[in-house]
Amino acid sequence: MPKRSDVKKVLVIGSGPIVIGQAAEFDYAGTQACRALKEEGLEVVLVNSNPATIMTDKTMADKIYIEPLNVEVIKRIIDIEKPDSVLANMGGQTGLNIGMELSEGDFLKSRGVKLLGVNPETIRKAEDRQAFKDTMLSINEPCIPSKVVESVPDAVAYANEIGYPVVVRPAYTLGGTGGGFVHNDEEMEEICAGGLRASLIHQVLIEKSVAGWKEIEFEVIRDGAGNAIDVCSMENVDPVGVHTGDSIVVAPAQTMSAGEFHMLRAAALNIVTALGVEGGCNVQFALKPDSDQYAVIEVNPRVSRSSALASKATGYPIAKVACKIAIGYRLDEIVNAVTGKTYACNEPSVDYCVIKFPKWPFDKFVYADRHLGTQMKATGEVMSIGPGFEIAFMKAVRSIELGIDTPHLPKLEAKTDDEIRAMVADTDDERIFAIYAALERGIMTPDEIFDITKIDRWFLSKLNRLVAMQSELKAGTLDEETYMRAKKLGFLDKTIERLSGQKVPVHRYASYKMVDTCAAEFAAETPYFYSSWDEENEAELYNAELNSGKKRIVVFGSGPIRIGQGIEFDYCSVHCVRTLKKLGYEAIIANNNPETVSTDFDTSDRLYFDPLTPEDVDSVLATERPEAVVVQFGGQTAIKLTKHLQEKGVKILGTPADSIDAAEDRERFDALLEQCGIPRPAGTTVFTTEEALEAAHKVGYPVLLRPSYVLGGQNMIIAYDDNDVKEYMAIITSHELENPVLIDKYLMGKEVEVDAICDGTDYLIPGIMEHVERAGVHSGDSISVYPSQTLSEAVRQTIIDYTGRLARALKVVGLVNIQYVVYQDTVYVIEVNPRSSRTVPYISKVTNVPMVELATRCMLGEALKDMGFGTGLVPERDYVAVKVPVFSFEKLRNLDVQLGPEMKSTGEVLGLAKNFEDALFKGLVAAGYKMKKSGGVLITVRDTDKVEAMAVADKFRQLGFDLYATAGTANRLNKEMIPTSSVRKMHEEHPNIVDLLESGKIDYIISTDAHGRDPKLASVQMRRIAVERAIPVFTSLDTATAMARCLAMDKTMDDMELIDITKV
DSSP, X not given: OOOOTTOOEEEEEOOOSOBTTBXXXXXXXXXXXXXXXXXXXXXXXXXXXXXXXXXXXXXXXXXXXXXXXXXXXXXXXXXXXOOSEEEOTTSHHHHHHHHHHHHSSSHHHHHTOEEESOOHHHHHHHHSHHHHHHHHHHTTOOBOSEEEESSHHHHHHHHHHHOSOEEEEESSOSTTTTOEEEOSHHHHHHHHHHHHHHSTXXXXXXXXXXXXXXXXXXXXXXOTTSOEEEEEEEEESSOTTSOGGGSOEEESOOSOOHHHHHHHHHXXXXXXXXXXXXXXXXXXXXXXXXXXXEEEEEEEOSOOHHHHHHHHHHOOOHHHHHHHHHTTOOXXXXXXXXXXXXXXXXXXXXXXXXXXXXXOSTTTOTTSOOBOSSSOOOSEEEEEEESSHHHHHHHHHHHSSSSOSSSOOGGGXXXXXXXXXXXXXXXXXXXXXXXXXXXXXXXXXXXXXXXXXXXXXXXXXXXXXXXHHHHHHHHSOOOHHHHHHHHHTTOOHHHHHHHHSSOOSSOOOOEEEEEOSBTTSSOOSSOEXXXXXXXXXXXXXXXXXXXXXXXXXXXXXOOSOBTTBOHHHHHHHHHHHHHHHHTTOEEEEEEOOTTSSTTSTTTSSEEEESOOSHHHHHHHHHHHOOSEEEOTTSHHHHHTTHHHHHHXXXXXXXXXHHHHHHXXXXXXXXXXXHHHTOOOOOEEEESSHHHHHHHHHHHOSSEEEEESSOSTTTTOEEEOSHHHHHHHHHHHTTSOOSSOEEEEEOOOSEEEEEEEEEESSOEEEOOEEEEEEETTSOGGGSOEEESOSSOOHHHHHHHHHHHHHHHHHTTOEEEEXXXXXXXXXXXXXXXXXXXXXXXXXXXXXHHTOOHHHHHHHHHTTOOGGGTTSOSEEOOOOSSEEEEEEEOOGGGSTTOOOOXXXXXXOOEEEEEEESSHHHHHHHHHHHTTOOOOOSSEEEEEOOGGGHHHHHHHHHHHHHTTOEEEEEHHHHHHHHHTTOOOEEEBOTTSSSSBHHHHHHTTOEEEEEEOOSXXXXXXXXXXXXHHHHHHTTOOEEOSHHHHHHHHHHHHTOOOGGGSOOOBGGGO
């Protein structure tokens, strides 16, 4: 079947902001889809609310709407643009749910619009729990005993009928939202109620637990003619019971017999055929250990997180192929873009081992519940490739940004043997390291560990091999033969030297193997590489054969997505690579994140899928011998390589390494500011609790405490008294401090942010951004507004002047991000980061200044004044852009939602309009706020906020809301003639604040608190109850005021102009 002739103009629905359970894999899939459609000569209209992605770049589609993702908005865009088709299966669960809602009723039919790649009946059969069960039974595929329920009493009754434990699985959700394991009636009442709230159709499946069975996944692709192939099998190291997004995953599956493999492969193909899937599909099975008994867990009939992993693991471009299928092609008509010779109907061959290792946020959120279950908690992941499991596992461990180079976790050394045994039995993010510790100490055998964890003995035997190698290195003489055996198991030279206490007898660089989808049966046109210790270096051979004669530049990527370092840095890396290629260089990427566009098979000229540690990077440089490298766009991951690269004499493009150090080193930076005549808040550096207390008293409370050399405000707090300082220093000094802790006077002024491009002499500021929330809320968690709305002309000129002085003093070449606080009309510098920042993508899009391209050209020696954008501040645009943060609080139990200097958001959305209020309204809707215009507001604020809270409360009262407050706040409000009902605190007698929250009367909560974080605090518990009941909580009075301002407009999304940003 050739391409459909009735498809000319396609509306592609994106996945929206990054949240836990739906991350950058959909930017990668959506980008591939848009390119595939344009390749076919089709007109592409895109709608997505996420400004941080490559997908929403102006070159990716003919028309781009960065608008809220809901059915009403999509319908309006369809009426404006009149596409003949809608593609909804590239936007994750968000896109799929919108596609399903569009298919109901006659809207699409009345407009003559087709739904591509999504058959509503297929989705219903896969997502509706009862329909799925019925379909599986009709084709004799075994299901786990289960029942669909729509109320908590029905759930409790069925659970008692089949016996606990059971699993709650909500319909139409992502990342296991609202689900979980349930062991008794009490847990059922809590988890089932949450699941019903989370489900699009108020429906959950109660399923008998098969925890302990192996979890196996097959990524399958099928065309409209019924041809289907297995792209990749995957096996979760953790058995059923841990969400696949939180499990270490191995591809291809390792521990099944040939018979088990063929049985499940046949079942997967049978299932996609019965469901009528067209495109990519992920099928999850539970396989009982030591038997051939299996059951189908679930099917995702769309491009998913696993699709991204399977794509990167095999080199097979699933999203691109699925997109071509959606417009009518058969698998045997689609050429495999990697080989250029084979077709998409050829199943990939994999002659190596791939491991996906999750990146959790618990190093940042020390109080969050670390327990892993069916609800996903990881923010991102890394992927590693090796000839065998051991080397791939070692690479994954050192890629995950925990500062370790083996699975030996130093913090476990202080644990007793009994504590280690207890950790092995506890399913959390550190269990795999506890297992390694148990094997290291010899306190548990693999069989004992299997009996407790049900992690397959094969995986445990592989970990045991690493332990044995470690012991041999500690005990024996280090000869060349031992050295090479250790290298082939994944040990670094520095690790070997540390363990053996001896210098390595030789030093060898790694050689590289190619990922080509066909186990080297055909030559690859767009190859990527992974390191091994074979004699033959396929990357060198490839380069010699290519012999392009071009200069090579290596761009270091940003590693796993985590809070504080998100998709924005991948955006920057991709734009750098595109600019280098355009300027005639060979651009090479080194990165380890399978979810991103930077690691797509054809983004760079060559891709090295390996860890970003100094030693791993040395091997890439030895093979590529580049002219220079770029570290400026890869966030802290790449910046950390600067010192090592400089010591090796590698040419680093852009800002000198010494300047990066000058911006991070407190004393040097203070001296630089003095030299420039620029003020900053008073402060100092400390190493111990005693020094911290002395400094805090000298500067005066409140103070800001933070470690130097961090990103995303990691481990940063505002301390109001000695107890806060002591608590903070106890956590931060629990491991040895390499760099000092910074203590600054906290100024509660207006925060302003600037990104600038510099060439060493001139500078260009695309725009000045102003935060809605005052200083003290991390810039990544603040609502950011371009252009600034309330700054005086004098303050604006001061900011422009200071930016130029700092850029020149730091000899910035490329990008710099500067954060200022305006306090009593004085402009202070908070911090300077001479690298890309998380605001670069959105500012590039709304100002039409290609920031990364200009920065890259500066780094290559071009002058800013010759680039056609001028210097100084770029004239303001006619539009106002408001960036609104998006959080994943519902996924992280016990985490306080109070915002502060430590970043907590996982993603962002954009509101774009002709004025500030409309832009803010659109941003808040896109972030998921329901914008309720009546109901109840609960107010409970710290004493220092009570005066200011009066004005906010009065705004909501004037809008017709009923006000409730805890005693102190209520008394104050009533004295000011603002009628407020007093409510008892949560530990007081009923009815109290918990009863009020559960009554459904509260639609917004304003809660500020001098002491947050600790889950034992009543205020933290209250905010958590609100999150679990989906009640918006404002922990900054500024955010609450902004919401009231929006509601006072009395508008809806129907009143808002929808804007195609390609015309901005």
